[in-house]
Amino acid sequence: MSKKQVFNGATKRKVKVFVVLLFCSFLAWLISKLSDTHTDETTFDLVYTNIPDSLFFLGASKDQLTITARGSGWQFLGSRFATKKLPIDLNGMAHRGNKFFLAEQAFRKQIETKLPEAMTILRMDQDTLFFNFTRMIRKKVPVVVEATISLEQNYLMDGELQITPDSVLLRGPSEEIDTITSVHSEPVSLIDISSDFKRTLTLVKSGELINTVYERNTVIVSAEVFRFSEKIFQVAVEVANLPEGTQIRTFPNTVEVLCKARIERLKEILPSDFRIIADLEDIKDESPYLPLYLIEQPEGLPSVQMRQSQVEFILKRE
CATH class of the missing domain: 3.30.1130 (GTP Cyclohydrolase I, domain 2)
Known part of the structure; x- marks a missing residue:
């Protein structure tokens, strides 16, 4: 090993010792x-x-x-x-x-x-620390489902569209929800439906309800769908408010009522389960026609329709 190498090695060791001593001094000062x-x-x-x-x-x-x-x-x-x-x-x-x-x-x-x-x-x-608050209130409002439902030919829903739950609880500042009367679902379109269905829909939250919380964010819509049968019933026309000493004849004296339901249900129905009246007080401008009203019908029928809405009539004094 040359003298130069020995000198360089000694110099490096001195620098290292100096740095260590300097760091220790700084650390002692900092502590x-x-x-x-x-x-x-x-x-x-x-x-x-x-x-x-x-x-x-x-x-x-x-x-x-x-x-x-x-x-x-x-x-x-x-x-x-x-x-x-x-x-x-x-x-x-x-x-x-x-x-x-x-x-x-x-x-x-x-x-x-x-x-x-x-x-x-x-x-x-x-x-003193002062705070600005507004009162939080709870409010239960109905759910409105934005649904377009189209059934296949010869199919009907058995009853109304079911919404579960049909209302939702809101919690928020009174300034935000005082005027809220309902909440709406996202729109849904169901086309050519021929069987029972169930869908989960998200509730739409207005951008103005910044600090309002919905108890839940979804609802379920469902319905039973069935293939219907049709049956026509001949129902007698009754006349209301007929003056004493007066006779009346209507043309026709019976009206066809078209019912759509399950075939089992149609077999249970009789013409006497319906009641149709024509009210003489509803005559307008000496018209020869009397309007008809279906005032009684069996419960639970999805579709009931009179085949005509008025009849002609003749009054006779006795």
Whole structure:
């Protein structure tokens, strides 16, 4: 090994020793400084928690809080890297009428419990915290299904379209839902239906309902669909409000009633289960026609239709 190589190796070792000694000196100085007591300002973002369910939070008189505190450098160093969000519990806030507030003494105690134990608050804002709330209300409104349903020929729905649930509970600020009378589903189009169906539909939320929550976001629509049979019944026409000493004849004196239902149901029905009247008080401008009204019919029939809506008549004095 040459003299030059020996010299270079010795120089490198000296540099390394110097750097290590310098780092140790800096570390000793830093530890000493961090162990000293310091006074400093720290600003926190206030986060409000435990808001009562009956109220909706609109804002507060303060979103940030600056405090002057005394503590060791280690404590301040920890607070520099810790979160700057400071939770404030509103469970103990007071109110007078519609004004809600938290006194300085109350939220100061909360802050002290969240700082390191040996850190002391020297100064902080002395203001009372005021809060702006609006009342939260609950309201149950019906669901309106936006559905277009087209059945195949010779098919009918057995009863009405079923909506489950048929209403939904809303929870939100009274300003938003006071005027809400119903909620609507997404539109659905069911074409050429020939069998029972069930669909899950999403409820549409208006863009104005920013702070309103729906109890549920979907409903189920369903119906039973069957192939129907037809039967025509000849039903006698009754005349109402016929003056005494007067006779009347209608042409015709019976009217066809077309019923659509399951064949088993049609077999149970008789013409006497229907009642059709023509009311003489409904004559207009000496018209020769009397309007007809179907006032009684069997329950549960999907479709009932009179084949004509009026009859001619002749009055005779006895």
